[in-house]
Amino acid sequence: MSARAAWRLESLGFGEVYEYVAGKLDWMSAGLPTQGTNAAQPRAGEVSRKDVPTARLTDRLGDVRERVRPLGWDAVVVTNDERVVLGLLRSKELAKDPDLTMEQAMRPGPSTFRPYVAIKEMADYMANHMLESSPITTSDGRLVGLLLQKDAIRMAGGKLNER
């Protein structure tokens, strides 16, 4: 649609016309602000915890656990140097053998969600799928934060869809 618009504008005499091909979806996936009636609604990106601990594939589980538990965390996101999400450890995985590496202990390829998803939608989904936490990433897989189910439900007003 935008390609046709760009070409038509050019034919109408506009000399410098650009097409933002990836469009609004790309913009919102990056967690950038928007304007409009939905802009004031809380979304996954802003509610997610940006201070979630991260680890590398080769880190030892025991070391990571010692680092994050005193901070009150029961989850760790495994990323690479580009902050791309590779895996997730929730409480169950964090309780495994301390000599395992992150790569051995993690849940690989976890489901991720985009920052623009409405918090009510996230709360319903996480409750229905019994997800205690979910990574929020940009469209190119980079970690924005970790959304906790309790935060999502609280921000959604504590009301979930019946299932």
Added chain:
Amino acid sequence: MPSEIDRNQVQQLVGRGAQLVEVLPPDEYEEDHLPGAISLPLRRLETEAVRMLDRSRPVIVYCWDTA
């Protein structure tokens, strides 16, 4: 020929005075649009582009994605 640009280029061009135009239907614009964008749905482009836009400034058009 219109140039294809990415998110960073959008921000740079807008900072230099480019006009941002969303060509989706108005209800989608009302819900969410890029900051500062105006609504000019594709079907209204023919009749309203010249009136609403400044030919002397760059124009960036966008919709949801590549569709």
